[in-house]
């Protein structure tokens with residue numbers, strides 16, 4: 001094993017991404033290295049390619065050019081080994097299954113009955129996201145925030161090394177979002193999962209991330225990568241209202257303005 005590459009979760013070099021049939025690539029020349037256990041937040045104007053980047057890492061889209069490796073191997077292999085989990089903006093739950101049954105789903109495909117061990121693992125993750133009491137409910141009996149928690153529990157059920165989150169809290173009210181941010185940080189600290197988290201909220205990007213990647217549009221590219229560790233206290237908590245956090249927010253706002261043109 002190589003001690004350096006062994007610590008890297010995601011590595012992109014001159015990566016170009018785009019969709020079949022369109023002449024212009026969405027993202028070009030992406031160079032990015034994400035360490036194992038890192039929490040990276042991603043900001044960028046609408047349509048610049050944030051979701052596209054996550055899709056490529058999840059092997060839902062093949063690279064057009066350059067190199068992408070996920071846990072030291074091609075993205076397809078990491079996906080086959082269920083090392084990458086995905087949480088989307090809208091919780092994609094099956095309405096005819098209870099909360100617990102939805103969480104069991106990734107480990108149940110192809111089997112008619114859910115093993116007891118899978119169920120107890122589902123209960124463990126539901127407890128961690130604060131839904132232990134609601135595990136027998138159906139998705140339409142939950143609030144938006146609760147549905148998103150189910151999605152997170154379902155992604156964690158496979159214990160992925162990498163968790164990709166695409167604006168997972170974008171549709172939630174601010175109080176719920178703040179609470180889920182704290183829960184997510186607690187889960188991240190406990191599980192050491194590498195997290196890539198796309199958001200439109202500068203505040204959320206600063207609060208959650210150890211680093212923040214800013215993507216720009218036209219052409220889609222990496223514009224800046226900021227280290228946020230100096231904003232966090234010894235417990236890794238960021239005081240949103242601190243002068244330094246405000247300054248970083250202003251800097252990010254300017255970067256987003258520059259990159260949106």
Ligand SMILES: Nc1ncnc2c1ncn2[C@@H]1O[C@H](COP(=O)(O)OP(=O)(O)O)[C@@H](O)[C@H]1O
Pocket residue numbers: 019022026044045046047048049050051052053
């Ligand atoms: N399935 C697709 N086929 C063709 N073009 C797409 C597809 N999905 C997204 N795009 C285009 O790729 C660009 C980047 O999209 P996306 O990654 O979703 O942006 P973001 O998540 O940053 O808002 C946009 O111009 C969008 O229109």
Ligand SMILES: [Mg+2]
Pocket residue numbers: 050051052166
């Ligand atoms: Mg998107």
